[in-house]
Amino acid sequence: MTNTITDLNTILDEADCLVDEAELNAALDKMATQITADLADKLPLVLCVMNGGLVPTAALIQRLNFPLELDYIHATRYGMETEGSVSLNWLCYPQTSLKDRHILVVDDIFDQGHTLQAINKWLEEQETTSVYTATVINKLHDRKTDMTPDYIGTDVADRFLFGYGMDYKGFFRNLKGIYAIKNS
Numbered sequence: 430m431t432n433t434i435t436d437l438n439t440i441l442d443e444a445d446c447l448v449d450e451a452e453l454n455a456a457l458d459k460m461a462t463q464i465t466a467d468l469a470d471k472l473p474l475v476l477c478v479m480n481g482g483l484v485p486t487a488a489l490i491q492r493l494n495f496p497l498e499l500d501y502i503h504a505t506r507y508g509m510e511t512e513g514s515v516s517l518n519w520l521c522y523p524q525t526s527l528k529d530r531h532i533l534v535v536d537d538i539f540d541q542g543h544t545l546q547a548i549n550k551w552l553e554e555q556e557t558t559s560v561y562t563a564t565v566i567n568k569l570h571d572r573k574t575d576m577t578p579d580y581i582g583t584d585v586a587d588r589f590l591f592g593y594g595m596d597y598k599g600f601f602r603n604l605k606g607i608y609a610i611k612n613s
């Protein structure tokens with residue numbers, strides 16, 4: 430398994446930076462403007478999808494200058510592997526009451542869409558008033574579910590990505606750019 434510090438540093442050294450910090454900041458600014466237009470007067474509850482949503486959620490909510498509440502869902506489909514199964518593993522539900530609330534779900538990446546689709550389906554059963562979804566990254570391919578996030582930061586090629594919330598074998602969520610593994 431590739432997880433010695435030397436091997437991980439090689440992965441990073443050889444990776445391609447697909448979206449740099451400045452481009453991510455511009456994408457987040459644009460998303461924040463759109464979200465503000467839709468939700469500024471709605472006292473929304475922001476739900477961060479852990480773990481990948483942690484970095485994007487923190488960056489996004491600091492751009493939202495209106496009252497909001499914050500909670501999280503921990504649902505995962507990929508575990509520690511680079512290939513995932515489709516069913517979601519629900520590890521934690523929000524503790525805040527969702528009834529009659531406007532909800533904004535924030536995640537790092539919209540890949541095939543199974544994660545957000547399952548979260549949306551569950552939220553529909555919670556008597557929310559409205560549900561909006563936001564991801565910083567949309568991976569470009571034709572293997573999507575039939576939903577699309579309401580707010581997307583930027584499109585990225587169909588490669589294995591890491592950084593800005595996304596992990597490679599549990600590492601690199603902390604990086605300020607989006608990277609693709611060499612030859613992925």
Ligand SMILES: O=P(O)(O)OC[C@H]1O[C@H](OP(=O)(O)OP(=O)(O)O)[C@H](O)[C@@H]1O
Pocket residue numbers: 478479480481482504505506507508536537538539540541542543544545595596
């Ligand atoms: O659109 P999809 O094909 O469903 O893939 C996207 C999901 O996969 C990743 O989560 P993962 O299950 O790997 O857990 P993590 O957030 O802890 O990395 C990512 O953070 C999204 O939640």
Ligand code: HPA
Pocket residue numbers: 507538540588589590591595596597
């Ligand atoms: O490309 C990816 N990288 C990391 N995590 C992911 N979860 C879905 N797609 C990806």
